[in-house]
Amino acid sequence: MGDRYELEVFADLDVPGETGRQTQVFAIWVVCLLAALGVAVARRPQVPATARSSEAYEESMALYRRERFGIAIGVGVLIPGLLTWALTHRRRRGGGHARGIQVAVTEDGELRISGRGYGQRLSLLGATVEEHLVDVYSGRLGAWRQRRMRLRAARPSPGMPGELDLATPAEDEDLDLDLPLVGGEGDCLELDRAAYFRVLRLARRWSSRVETESSR
Known part of the structure; x- marks a missing residue:
């Protein structure tokens, strides 16, 4: 199973x-x-x-x-x-290609990205969760601003990246959060707003849970 x-x-x-x-x-x-x-x-x-x-x-x-x-x-x-x-x-926003890329969190707190050539894993246990804004440009898609979360593993899995970024299109309300605007960033997968915040909440919850358990 x-x-x-x-x-x-x-x-x-x-x-x-x-x-x-x-x-x-x-x-x-x-x-x-x-x-x-x-x-x-x-x-x-x-x-x-x-x-x-x-x-x-x-x-x-x-x-x-x-x-x-x-x-x-x-x-x-x-x-x-x-x-x-x-x-x-x-390959448009919300098209069949992107919908074939799965972003999942397992019950033991591992983030997994799979499908369309992706195969990445990162443990959220003790991970650092940060957010920032990024201005991106991508050919036919034009230029826009993203809100990104950066997940940095406390203990990277062998052969896997130590950090992963996930993004969502930024909205006006994000500008009121005083998130840093970072330049020179590479491209990353984009989620819709609802999916982004679901992943963000889980990432923070897992990190907070580990911090609480380790402080006992």
């Missing part, structure tokens, strides 16, 4: 995954353009040199030029455009 979860939520936006999306979009266009070129070459009429002055040859070349235009538009533009739209739609 697997571990039981005290909390299970899902990401709202995979900001670090934007680099992967851009690479996939580039690959889509390159493959489709090469495919369009290959199809166009394959469709070129194979006519003997002695027949190239005939009326039939001229008609076949006129037809080929029309086909080549259709191939360029269909395979070289429409198909990669539709694939790019589908990929971008899936």
